[in-house]
Amino acid sequence: MVLAAGASQRLGEPKQLVRLGRETLLERAVRVAREAGCSPVVVVVGAEHGQVLGNSVLGNVVTVINDEWEEGMASSIRLGVQALGFAASDTEGVLLMTCDQPAVTATHLVHLTRWAEVKASRYAGKNGVPAYFPKKYFAKLMELKGDAGARELLADAPSVELENGELDVDTVKDLQRARELFG
Secondary structure, rough: OOEOOOOOOOOOHHHHOEEEEEEEEHHHHHHHHHHHOOOEEEHHHHHHHHHHOOOOOOOOOOEOOOOOOOHHHHHHHHHHHHHHOOOOOOOOOEEEEEEEEOOOOHHHHHOOOOOOEEEEEEOOEEEEEEEEEHHHHHHHHHOOOOOOEEEEEOOOEEEEOOOOOOOOOOHHHHHHHHHHHHH
């Protein structure tokens, strides 16, 4: 599940559409998820969703529009879990990721999904997303509120180090660094 519903207020333009090389941040996140074998890929958009979807080439994804994106990341997670089919028998779990972390690779995502338990990414001394949640955690994900997302569920989870994972594109300075490191 690619979370891409925020308004990008600090950046001043939809970060989902910012280009790194030949692709937007959102296109990059979807590509990396596919390369890791994630299927289906659910993309949750919210603020400026018409502009974001109209200017993105995402291919075969499940698109969810979060009209309550201002609540924060939790509302997007709940909608994405619903889209996966909360009780669908063929769903093993969900890999949560944001569209604004350019350091994420398919290899990293594969390492997260090799476990039957929650697995977090670790950077800057903390656990965070991308993170994997097996299906048995869907009920807990559906109870999340606010902008903290799944942070509490990840605090003590086993983790995989993500080099440069602390870089998320929130400001012009972040974008400059991302372009220096990743194109």
